[in-house]
Amino acid sequence: MDHTTSASRPRIRAERIYNGMPARELGSEGWHKPWSGGNGGNCLEAMKLADGRIAVRQSTDPDGPALIYTSDEMTAFIEGAKAGVADFLLS
Numbered sequence: 385m386d387h388t389t390s391a392s393r394p395r396i397r398a399e400r401i402y403n404g405m406p407a408r409e410l411g412s413e414g415w416h417k418p419w420s421g422g423n424g425g426n427c428l429e430a431m432k433l434a435d436g437r438i439a440v441r442q443s444t445d446p447d448g449p450a451l452i453y454t455s456d457e458m459t460a461f462i463e464g465a466k467a468g469v470a471d472f473l474l475s
Contacts, residue, residue: 401433401435401437401439401452402452403450403451403452404449404450404451405449405450405452406447406448406449406450407439407441407445407446407447407448407449407450408446408447409450410431410433410439410450412446414431414432415429415430415431415441415446416429416430416431417429417443418430426442426443426444427443428440428441428442428443429441429442429443429446433452436454436455437452437453437454437455438452438453438454438455438458439451439452439453440452440453
């Protein structure tokens with residue numbers, strides 16, 4: 385499900401977006417907390433970029449690094465997590 389519209393996505397040239405870049409360079413609009421829970425507000429925030437990639441940052445460090453994933457990478461992660469492939473991380 386896409387929670388943003390193309391109008392709210394950052395207008396950043398694709399060649400400037402790279403893995404580990406300062407998240408603040410992606411702007412403050414368009415970030416969502418799809419995985420928040422009972423963890424005291426410590427969660428991931430995600431943003432769908434105009435070119436279809438997904439940026440992820442730590443909510444408690446919004447100026448820290450952003451990890452940039454392709455749509456295929458994020459799909460594989462979410463489908464794997466739903467299938468229990470990452471359950472070992474919880475124990």
